[in-house]
Amino acid sequence: MDLATIGGQLLGTIPLGDIVLYLTPFNLFMFGGTLAFTTLIAISRTETQVEAEFGTLKDKEVKVNLEEFKIRRFLAIVCGLATAGAMITGDLFNFTLFVTLIGIVNIGIVSAVRQVDVLNAAFQYGLIAMMASLPLFGGAAVLLASTGTLSLLEIVKLPYVTSMMTFGSLLLLMGIIGETGVAPFYATKAEMFRTPGSPFILIIHLSSLLVIVRAIEVLLIINKPF
Amino acid sequence: MNLMLNILLNVIIAFLLGSLLFGLQRKVMARIQKRPGPPIIQHLLHTLKFYIKESSFPKTAAMPFYIAIASILCVIWVSAVIVGPVAQGSLLLIFAIYALHKIVEHNAGSSSGSPYGKLSCVRAVFSAAAEVPLFAVLIIIFLKTRTMVISDIIAYQAQNGALLFTIPLAALMFFVLILSKAPYSPFAITKGKDIISGYETEHFGLLRGYLMISESIAWYMLLWIFLTVFLGPLSLLGYLVGMVVISVIVAFINATTPMLNPNHSIMVQVTMAFIGIVGSIILLML
Numbered sequence: 001m002d003l004a005t006i007g008g009q010l011l012g013t014i015p016l017g018d019i020v021l022y023l024t025p026f027n028l029f030m031f032g033g034t035l036a037f038t039t040l041i042a043i044s045r046t047e048t049q050v051e052a053e054f055g056t057l058k059d060k061e062v063k064v065n066l067e068e069f070k071i072r073r074f075l076a077i078v079c080g081l082a083t084a085g086a087m088i089t090g091d092l093f094n095f096t097l098f099v100t101l102i103g104i105v106n107i108g109i110v111s112a113v114r115q116v117d118v119l120n121a122a123f124q125y126g127l128i129a130m131m132a133s134l135p136l137f138g139g140a141a142v143l144l145a146s147t148g149t150l151s152l153l154e155i156v157k158l159p160y161v162t163s164m165m166t167f168g169s170l171l172l173l174m175g176i177i178g179e180t181g182v183a184p185f186y187a188t189k190a191e192m193f194r195t196p197g198s199p200f201i202l203i204i205h206l207s208s209l210l211v212i213v214r215a216i217e218v219l220l221i222i223n224k225p226f
Numbered sequence: 227m228n229l230m231l232n233i234l235l236n237v238i239i240a241f242l243l244g245s246l247l248f249g250l251q252r253k254v255m256a257r258i259q260k261r262p263g264p265p266i267i268q269h270l271l272h273t274l275k276f277y278i279k280e281s282s283f284p285k286t287a288a289m290p291f292y293i294a295i296a297s298i299l300c301v302i303w304v305s306a307v308i309v310g311p312v313a314q315g316s317l318l319l320i321f322a323i324y325a326l327h328k329i330v331e332h333n334a335g336s337s338s339g340s341p342y343g344k345l346s347c348v349r350a351v352f353s354a355a356a357e358v359p360l361f362a363v364l365i366i367i368f369l370k371t372r373t374m375v376i377s378d379i380i381a382y383q384a385q386n387g388a389l390l391f392t393i394p395l396a397a398l399m400f401f402v403l404i405l406s407k408a409p410y411s412p413f414a415i416t417k418g419k420d421i422i423s424g425y426e427t428e429h430f431g432l433l434r435g436y437l438m439i440s441e442s443i444a445w446y447m448l449l450w451i452f453l454t455v456f457l458g459p460l461s462l463l464g465y466l467v468g469m470v471v472i473s474v475i476v477a478f479i480n481a482t483t484p485m486l487n488p489n490h491s492i493m494v495q496v497t498m499a500f501i502g503i504v505g506s507i508i509l510l511m512l
Contacts, residue, residue, distance in 0.1 A: 029319055029322060044294075045291075061286075209328060210326075213321055
């Protein structure tokens with residue numbers, strides 16, 4: 001199988017020791033898109049949510065205070081950079097580290113909010129994310145043991161797929177699903193998104209969806225269906 | 227043809243045809259409901275109108291995020307035109323573009339501070355859980371054709387016949403995705419009239435113009451992808467007829483089906499995605 005059949009023509013590689021980043025139009029688009037959104041988040045203010053009050057005709061304004069704003073913006077930028085890294089890395093261990101970092105900062109972005117429902121949702125998501133780190137790293141370890149390498153550029157060249165490689169990639173998928181909180185763990189994330197701070201919420205959603213899209217590429221590379 | 231000219235031409239075609247197909251859809255829906263309905267060019271005129279209207283911004287909005295997000299939606303779908311009809315690049319890249327579209331749809335709602343936009347934002351998060359698996363059905367195409375590159379998929383169909391007949395469940399799943407992006411669709415929960423105009427509620431003037439242009443291009447692109455990857459090499463007339471037929475079918479469904487409750491909408495879509503993926507894999511193994 002050739003990398004070009006998945007993400008388009010290989011435009012180049014960036015070797016950093018034994019960690020090699022590679023660029024196809026697919027990886028480059030997601031990397032650039034993530035950096036653009038991260039820059040936007042870094043320079044944006046947060047919105048003020050206007051809610052109706054029961055029993056009166058007044059409105060209630062829900063704002064993000066300055067201290068909360070600073071820490072959430074910092075975590076959102078870290079999340080953006082981790083997502084960008086996960087988009088172009090060609091090293092499986094690197095990829096799992098970036099995904100774990102995304103899980104950690106996502107919890108941080110939401111847990112800075114002082115709303116009970118949101119904190120409950122963040123707590124549940126945190127539990128899933130913590131549990132998911134075991135299959136995530138376990139999957140990468142099984143793949144290393146069964147292929148002798150963590151480099152996707154080397155794995156794609158292997159002429160065989162063993163059952164341990166498939167098992168390792170299934171563990172990896174379980175880990176990614178848990179860390180990014182996608183379906184069936186999405187319901188708690190929808191609760192988390194009720195909080196004010198639209199730019200910070202964006203990065204939680206962005207990181208989840210883009211990591212899942214990248215995971216499809218990674219799993220196809222490992223399992224080589226033909 | 228010069229590349230820039232090619233891109234410009236394709237974007238203009240996507241916008242004009244997408245707008246007219248939306249107009250046609252409203253006309254067909256109106257006739258089914260025994261109303262005269264607006265003229266077919268109404269959606270196009272409506273879009274252009276917003277460019278000469280005054281732009282105003284809510285004082286509660288997250289600036290400059292609120293302005294940028296509407297513009298980014300336009301950039302995203304122009305990128306899809308470049309990857310699709312112009313370059314015939316990777317289908318996975320279009321999948322990534324669709325994922326970014328869901329993110330922008332979600333944040334266009336929340337960035338204004340409006341409670342209607344916020345509800346639409348939460349529904350967009352819900353709907354992403356269903357629409358992304360539906361889009362993932364395109365992986366079935368990879369398993370069948372052994373490539374994600376659109377030009378290679380077209381070549382495969384030229385040799386082996388249309389994929390619509392070999393992986394029909396995958397085509398059905400993609401059709402459900404198209405249906406969910408149509409206005410007044412049973413799955414259009416992000417723009418339900420119970421939340422005014424959903425994420426578009428607080429966008430006026432130029433920004434609404436950007437959103438409407440993006441919607442038209444998105445509609446054209448989804449139809450283009452469906453026709454290209456499931457029906458193979460088509461002439462310009464083939465594309466035109468195919469787009470009109472799908473838009474009319476969608477209009478029939480929309481005119482006769484009420485909008486589903488958000489939870490029901492997601493469950494129906496997720497169930498269809500599950501049936502599509504598992505069923506297609508079984509069909510491929512037979």
